[in-house]
Amino acid sequence: MNSEGITFEQAMAELEGIVKRLEKGELTLDESIGFFKRGVELTKYCNKKLDEAERSITMLIEGENGITEKELSV
Template identity: 40%
Template sequence: MSTRKKTETLSFEQSMQELETIVSKMEQGELPLEEALQNFERGIQLARLSQQKLKDAEQKVQILMNQHGQASLLDFDSPLSDKE
């Protein structure tokens, strides 16, 4: 039985750490095909989880800022953020 946690119970940091481990293993190119496919599938699950957790966090920050009358968030690569 695998010692992997259910994807839904992982924190953002845990999912990113596991994803990095999977990528490292796959980059070595020595996994049997079946194991590589299982790792790829798990990696996709972890990437989706991480994206959703980031989206949720951004929404929470936006809600908190709106509640306190703050300006809306800018993207990191926004031309306005370079001028600050």
Template identity: 35%
Template sequence: MPKETKEALSFEEAMEQLESVVDQLEKGDVPLEKAITMFQEGMQLSKHCHERLELVEKQMDQILHADGEIEEVHLMEDEEA
């Protein structure tokens, strides 16, 4: 998958493509060389989804107050670690 295409994908689009790749691979009737290519594509899609989720998580960690100050918010799981 070309980088510019991957970057343009929304999380939902990438997940749909990833699910399609997984479904095809699980059927088991894909030639080996094509399966390897599909696996690599699936890994790229998985990485893209992970990066998108990390970005959203970082955005969720900040709350913009009415006075314009940004405050870091630490979730309970952060405190337990």
């Protein structure tokens, strides 16, 4: 299943559900591996979205020399 096309929030909710299922320890080995792979995919997707958000959080400040960009620290 592809992570593209879902929101960050949907990916996080799915990832939380996967973690809960894995923590219960009631899955077969094959099921656990499948959920683990999906979890890795979702983690990469969420990290990518967070990186994109961090890069886009800039504040434009109009100063004497025109418009400059100042990065905001989170």
